[in-house]
Amino acid sequence: MAEAPERKVLAPTAAQTTAENPWPLQMLSQKLKAHIEKAPATWVEAQVIELNKRANVSYLTLRDIDAEVSLSVTVWGSVLSRLEAPLERGSRVVAQLKPDFWIKTGRLSMQGMDIRPVGLGDLLARIEKLRQALAAEGLFDPRRKKPLPLLPHRIGLITGRNSDAMKDVLRNASLRWPAVEFEVREVAVQGVNAVSGVIAALEELDHDPRVDVIVIARGGGSLEDLLPFSHESLVRAVAAAKTPVVSAIGHEADRPLLDEVADLRASTPTDAAKRIVPDVGEELQRLGQARTQLNRRIRELLERETERLAYLRTRPVLANPHVMLHSRADDVAALSSRALTAVRTQVGRHTDQLVHLRAQVRALSPQKTLDRGYAVVQLEDRSIVRSPAQVFNGTPLKVRVAGGDFTAQGSGPIATHEVAPTAVATTDLATTLTEDQT
Template structure:
């Protein structure tokens, strides 16, 4: 009897497989299908870029509204029949998708269990909700807005490729100020690449020190066309820019969130050109007015000063300048005479006083006493005799009189 071949033990998990113990392909497919079927349905938001209807089945291609990501979806007729209006290309929708794995071919597909168009009301509600959230953060605070330069030397312009908005800005700015220079970045301003393209151009121009102001311009369009300019990423990028940013999106009635965060909101691209550069003719007119006003003021000042000079020259002191000197000379001469008289009087009084004192001194001098007949009797030792007892008989004496002296002997 022949032996029965030994059965291999199939690995329980993919990690346990090996070249010697592989899984059958069907088992891998079954496990993938079981794993994928566990995934719950998910609601996604996207834009319909392709739509093919075949009998009771429709095949859609959905693309992300912000990224270059697409996905094929299969919808049964019963799902589309629930819509009030037919689904069209370009529609913005929210769809409930569930992955489905086709076991025989190993193909992964997405089954659409429900789909709903996103109406204008829903978009406006989302924009308003984002507006309130960003305003609460202070991104729209007027104190954050930077002033525009009075006369920018170079202007950064972010706009669509060969668009009317670009032509409007360039032409109107050149008409107002022919010397203006532009650094233009032509980018996508609509579709899934618009947000990233505008943000990239903004970062490039903001890093250029030669750019004094940045203008983001786009012509009018539907709400869906202008949605990139209400995207949160773009709004935050403009808020973080160091260079002043001007928003010129659509028409006067269009108010994307970019208008709220920009340092200046222009109603149209043409209005932006008028707001960022002055009108050369208007400035020349103002210069002429200023020069005329300055000339009038200078002429008025010169006239007033001439009148003041004429008035000063008509005063007596200016008409005859020597008069003031003559008057002062007479005053000095008078004061000098008075001073001399006073000094002479003082000298005369002191001379008289000195003569009087000299007479007194002379009257009291010993010589005057001698002149009146008095004599001075002295002993040989020059001692003055004041008492007769000082003179003994035969004592030699010296007698001094007014005219001289002589000797004598005491009795």
């Protein structure tokens, strides 16, 4: 009996396999399937970009909302039958996915265990929740909004490639102010690349010192089409921009979160063009009106001042200026007369005082004493004889009386009692006359 071949012992793990002791392909496939089946089912949010229905199974291609990432999903008819409305391309959904490995072909696939469309109400609820959170941070505060320049020289425009919104902004702005210049950035304005594209264009224009204002424009669309303009990343990027930003998204009824954070909201792209640049025709008309008003005010001022001058000229002082001079001349004459009278009065009073004082002085003068019979006797050295002892026999003397001077000679002293009164009076008079001469 033939001996049975020895059974080969396989490596327990993939890391222990070697070229001499490899795994059978079937074993690798089984282990991969077992490992993949351990992964739990996961709920994801995505957008349906492809949908192929075949009998009882449908093949979907889901794409991430914010990135270029796609995944193929197989969904059984029983799952789709639970939906109230048929699933369509472009729908936003949340799906429960579980990976599955097909051993026979070695193909990995994703099985859709459940799928639910994200309704309009859910999207609005998410946007409203984000709106409240951003408003609480102060991103929508009117005080942080920057004023637009009165006349921007260069406008940054972020819009779709060759879109009607771009044409509306360019055409209407150029019609209003032909000298305006644009720096245009054409980006995707819907889909997964919209948010990143708009943010990149915004940052580029914000760093360009030539750009005075930035306009983000897009035409109308469904709520799903306008979702990128309510994305939190884009809203924060606009809030951080140093250049004023104008939001011109959709129509009047559309109001994404970008409208709340922008420095100015325009209802449409055409409205944005009208609000960021003035109308040259209107400005010229305003200049004309201002010039007309200015001319009218100047004429009114001239007429009013002319009437005032005419009224002033009718006043007596201006009609006959000499009247004012004559009245002032009369005042000056009256004042001069009063001053002259006052001076004369003072002069007369002081003259009387001088006469009185002169009379007093004359009454007390030495001459009056001489007139009363007194005399002054002097020696040769003109010293005054004050005592009889100063006079000897033959002493030359000079005697002054009221009528003049004469000389004499002394004959010796006389008795004191006989001459004492006269001598005393003569001595005082001599002293006074000597002081007067001095």
